[in-house]
Amino acid sequence: MGRLPAKTASPGLATKLDRGVLPTLLGYVLRRAQSAVFANFASTFATAGAALTPGEFGLMVLVERNIGLSQMALARALGIDRSTLVPILDRLQARGLLVRRHSPTDGRTHALALTPSGGKALARFTRLVGAHEKRIASSLSTAEIRTLIRLLEKVRADARSV
Amino acid sequence: MGRLPAKTASPGLATKLDRGVLPTLLGYVLRRAQSAVFANFASTFATAGAALTPGEFGLMVLVERNIGLSQMALARALGIDRSTLVPILDRLQARGLLVRRHSPTDGRTHALALTPSGGKALARFTRLVGAHEKRIASSLSTAEIRTLIRLLEKVRADARSV
DNA sequence: GATAATTTGTTTGATCCCCAAACAATCTCC
DNA sequence: GGAGATTGTTTGGGGATCAAACAAATTATC
Numbered sequence: 250m251g252r253l254p255a256k257t258a259s260p261g262l263a264t265k266l267d268r269g270v271l272p273t274l275l276g277y278v279l280r281r282a283q284s285a286v287f288a289n290f291a292s293t294f295a296t297a298g299a300a301l302t303p304g305e306f307g308l309m310v311l312v313e314r315n316i317g318l319s320q321m322a323l324a325r326a327l328g329i330d331r332s333t334l335v336p337i338l339d340r341l342q343a344r345g346l347l348v349r350r351h352s353p354t355d356g357r358t359h360a361l362a363l364t365p366s367g368g369k370a371l372a373r374f375t376r377l378v379g380a381h382e383k384r385i386a387s388s389l390s391t392a393e394i395r396t397l398i399r400l401l402e403k404v405r406a407d408a409r410s411v
Numbered sequence: 412m413g414r415l416p417a418k419t420a421s422p423g424l425a426t427k428l429d430r431g432v433l434p435t436l437l438g439y440v441l442r443r444a445q446s447a448v449f450a451n452f453a454s455t456f457a458t459a460g461a462a463l464t465p466g467e468f469g470l471m472v473l474v475e476r477n478i479g480l481s482q483m484a485l486a487r488a489l490g491i492d493r494s495t496l497v498p499i500l501d502r503l504q505a506r507g508l509l510v511r512r513h514s515p516t517d518g519r520t521h522a523l524a525l526t527p528s529g530g531k532a533l534a535r536f537t538r539l540v541g542a543h544e545k546r547i548a549s550s551l552s553t554a555e556i557r558t559l560i561r562l563l564e565k566v567r568a569d570a571r572s573v
Numbered sequence: 574g575a576t577a578a579t580t581t582g583t584t585t586g587a588t589c590c591c592c593a594a595a596c597a598a599t600c601t602c603c
Numbered sequence: 604g605g606a607g608a609t610t611g612t613t614t615g616g617g618g619a620t621c622a623a624a625c626a627a628a629t630t631a632t633c
Contacts, residue, residue, distance in 0.1 A: 266473065266476075266477045266480070266484070266488055267473075267476040267477055268472070268473065268476070268488075269472045269473075269475070269476040270472065270537070271469055271472055271473075272560075273560070274540065274544055275448075275544055275547060275548055275556060275559065275560060276448050276452060276465055276540070276543065276544060276547065277465070277469060278560050278563045278564065278567075279441075279444060279445050279448055279563060280445060280448075280449075280465055280466075280469075281490075281563075281567055282441060282563040282564070282566050282567040282570070283441050283442060283445040284490065285566070285567045285570035285571050286437075286438050286441055286442075286566065286567075286570045287442075288570065288571075289570040289571075289573055290438060292573065293573075302589090303438055303439070303442055304442075304590090307433055307439060307442075310430070310431045310432065310433055311428065311429075311430065311431075311433075313431070314428075314429040314430065314431040315428045315429055318428070319610075319611095320610075320611060321609075321610060321611080322428065326428055326430075328443075328446065329590085329591075329592090330591070330592055330593080331610075331611070331612090332591090332592070332593080332594095332611085332612075332613080332614095333590065333591055333592070334611090335611070335612060335613085336589085336590090337589095337590090349611095355599080355600070355609095355610085356598075356599050356600075356610095357598065357599045357600065357609065357610040357611070358599095358609090358610060358611080359610085359611075375432070378436065378438070381438065382436055382437055382438060384569060384570070384573050385437060385438065385566055385569050385570040386437055386566060386569060387569045388565050388568070388569050389562065389565060389566070389569075393562055393565075394437060396558065396562065397437065397559070397562045397563070397566070398434075398435075398437060398440050400551065400555055400558065400559045400562075401440045401441060401443075401444040401559070402440065402444070403550050403551060403555075404444050404447070404448065404547055404548060404551070404559070405440075405443055405444040405447045405448075406550070407546060407547050407548060407549045407550050407551070408444070408447035408448045408450065408451040408546070408547040409447050409450075409451075411451055411454065411455075411546050464618090466619090481581075481582095482581075482582060483580080483581060483582080491619085491620075491621090492620070492621055492622080493581075493582070493583090494582085494583075494584080494585095494620090494621075494622080494623095495619065495620055495621070496582090497582070497583060497584085498618085498619090499618095499619090511582095517580095517581085517628080517629070518581095518627075518628050518629075519580065519581040519582075519627070519628045519629065520580090520581060520582080520628095521581085521582075
């Protein structure tokens with residue numbers, strides 16, 4: 250792919266382009282970092298021959314740690330609509346990683362759980378995520394990572410409180 | 412909305428739910444912060460009666476600061492495929508904010524530019540983004556914001572370099 | 574200078590995420 | 604027991620994303 254300046258004739262962009270205020274905007278920087286991290290996650294899993302999105306990983310962890318979770322509770326924990334969750338669970342269930350059991354106490358709800366195969370897969374996924382985490386913070390000290398996480402939590406709280 | 416414990420009968424989640432390792436994962440915290448910031452952006456603009464996404468704002472800034480930009484150059488700057496850009500530009504153009512001019516020097520490319528109305532709108536949008544930025548970092552000092560942006564840039568670089 | 578290769582913008586097709594509204598089944602509350 | 608709320612699902616409507624194919628136009632090659 251043409252990575253060289255390529256002598257862009259007119260709308261002069263051989264020269265670096267001007268991003269104006271964008272690099273000083275937290276929202277902009279956050280979005281770009283998130284996008285790069287997402288791409289890294291995808292490539293980490295693709296390289297390992299596994300297919301999983303960050304959202305699916307979070308979902309599986311939540312289901313494993315909270316056996317019998319209902320779809321409503323899970324949707325709330327994930328911050329998405331319950332109707333959005335349905336096709337995601339369908340896919341995970343079709344892959345044999347997760348099951349919707351009948352709740353013995355409430356006929357409306359499903360009791361979610363990982364299958365044995367799902368549990369084993371999650372263990373593997375967790376190792377991959379560990380490697381991914383190391384990569385995306387390879388130039389940060391552990392103190393910096395702690396600081397970053399702390400500041401991000403504050404931003405999240407600030408953003409939500411309006 | 413039912414914020415009270417609500418006596419969740421069985422799949423016991425009146426108690427806080429267990430997020431396992433998730434809160435220690437940078438990717439997870441980043442994703443949640445980004446999502447909250449995005450929601451705040453949307454509500455800021457909705458409240459002001461304006462309709463714009465963070466991506467559209469970034470795009471408009473780039474076009475204003477780099478007059479005559481081609482779609483390819485813009486797509487590359489945004490990190491998206493050129494085919495993804497087409498419907499986004501269509502919408503902005505339909506709103507009268509932006510035009511695709513014929514490049515005088517290269518018949519293949521379009522020279523993008525904001526319309527006068529688009530320029531005025533961007534000025535207003537920029538003020539809204541400023542207010543939004545203040546809100547999402549209201550509990551952070553300016554030094555903390557600088558630190559956060561610096562660390563996020565490092566993460567982005569780390570994530571990309573693999 | 575003529576032909577081949579590349580670049581650009583667009584269309585089409587495929588996933589995916591998201592929400593809102595409506596619906597049947599089920600539960601809770603009075 | 605009946606009214607009202609909750610749960611999971613379906614349907615409908617936006618978008619975002621990429622990949623592949625194409626025509627038009629520009630470069631590169633000979």
